[in-house]
Amino acid sequence: MPQLNAVPMSWYLILSAILFTLGVAGFLFRRNIITVFMSIELMLNAVNLSFVAFSHQLRQVDGQIFTFFVMVVAAAEAAVGLAIILTVFKNRQTLSIDEVSSLKN
């Protein structure tokens, strides 16, 4: 049985924060819709990591349940989001976020 809390929780939280920041960076900087979408998945995972870290620290499974729900929502989001991306590509032949702006003009 490995020692509980052998790695302090703050390490996990900092890792989670860095991961989230990378996701934010990808979301804000990239202009390919698919990559932007992947950045969102990165952010969701960073949050999941925090949830599980807290769950482990507080010794309650509720955090893991939340992660479970986040995964379900992410799966639903991926299905609908990718269908939307396919439709956008079919109609405009582009995946650049900057060019999908017909409402603005």
Add this chain to the structure above:
Amino acid sequence: MTFETLLPYLMAAIFAMAFPLVTGYLVLVERKILADFQARLGPMRVGPHGLLQPIADALKLILKEDTVPKDADKFLFYLAPLLSVVTAFGSFAVIPISATLRIADLNIGLLLISALAAVGVFGIILGGWSSNSNYSLLGALRGAAQLISYEVALGLSLVTVVMLSGTLSMQGIVEAQFNQRIWFLFGNYGLMLLSFFIFLIAAVAEVNRAPFDLPEAESEIVAGYHTEYSGFRWALYMLAEYTNIFIICAVAATVFFGGWLRPFANIEWLAYPMDAIFPAALLFLSAWGCARMKLFPFTALLGISGLVFLIPAVATALSAPFWFFLKVSAVFYVLIWFRASWPRLRYDQLMDLGWKRLIPLALGALLANAIIGML
């Protein structure tokens, strides 16, 4: 370090080293059985009755030039076969061969096998994409769609097993079959048979075997996702494929046929007949077969091992692995039988069967088993 703590490492090493050779002989066995179905002899030239054919094949594959297409994505092209092999071999970790012979007994064993199979898809997708060839890409797309579709049916049929056993651990599932005095194949008053047939069909599709071998359909898309692979990298794909077949047969044997338990494991007086006399009889029969084919060294070997099995102590120790491998071989034979009997499905028929028939049927089986199980 006691023997018990070393055993898992030892077994992992044996699996990793022996399985490439085992794969070679699985291919030979398959070719021989297929030939038998078609009233041919199969490979006969290399060694007596073609017994050295796998060695010759392996030598050829290792010495063959390893070509990489000019416009291929080099990194992914190298990575993809490795991904396939690593995920296939990972599943060995949770397959129990007897009560003590196992690498690990995880409490998420069955889930881990499904998860590794899911990661194995990337070997096909990335290999097909990185080759930068239309045939490869088509094979990869077909493979991805097929694996995702049939994974659902496969998972749903395994859920019924988990409902019966109450655990995801492979060893726990075997023990549950011992405690409930029944193989799960016949569980729930025979309703589990439905689950088993769904599992079998989905499993064949999951390992890309005929009649579901669309990702590598040679008459339509050359060789599918591994069209551009040659030599050793191609051999890695084959290794992964046959390892996956072995794993899926082992899963079927473990969750539906009682794993390493002998038949009628709860009936005390059948212990000696099932542990010693049946294996010995089978070995003697094989020895006789070898004698008819004039393979006298094998006759001697099989005869002696048959005699050894009659010693009670040896029989108790070896009967679990014997029954396990016998069950795995039986399922493997059925898969080859499928291949010899049915023509390949068309792509739309494949998707129809998966989504419109198997998945609703699997959901129905799940519901029926849940209701019957509660009674």
Add this chain to the structure above:
Amino acid sequence: MDAALFYTFAAITLAGALATVTRRNPVHCALGLIFSLLGVAGLFLLQAAELLFAVQILLYVGGVMVLFLFVIMLIHLEQAARLRQYSRQWPVALAALFAVFLEIYVLAQSGLPGLPPSPQPRLNAGGNTERIADSLFYVYALPFEAASLLLLIAIVGAVWLARKKEQPQ
């Protein structure tokens, strides 16, 4: 041992995330994300969340990421790699990013308050899968049903979006 494993998985996670955010080719991005997700799965395992480890690989890596790669291959993106990669709003993005980094820095400097271990003796008494199942089907039964409804809506929505348009005669 735990620390070494933590660093290994953390390195895989971060390297994968970096590749996702920086690579030009969408397939490489997806591969980076796959490795990142696998790293996170390893970290779950390190924190005694075995079920989530398996579900993460099965659902995220084996389901969602295959879908991503499928879409990337369906729409040939040869031209995408050659286009300008970064959005027009990059100054705003840079400012936002700087703010987030500042936040993390302040957080790391001040140190996190040590949380008291809760009275529960062990996290996985009776098995992680069993504990999660108990929670999920008793305490969180209503959210669970809501989640399944959400999935159903998503399925219908995706099928509706991807359906073939009838050609007007």
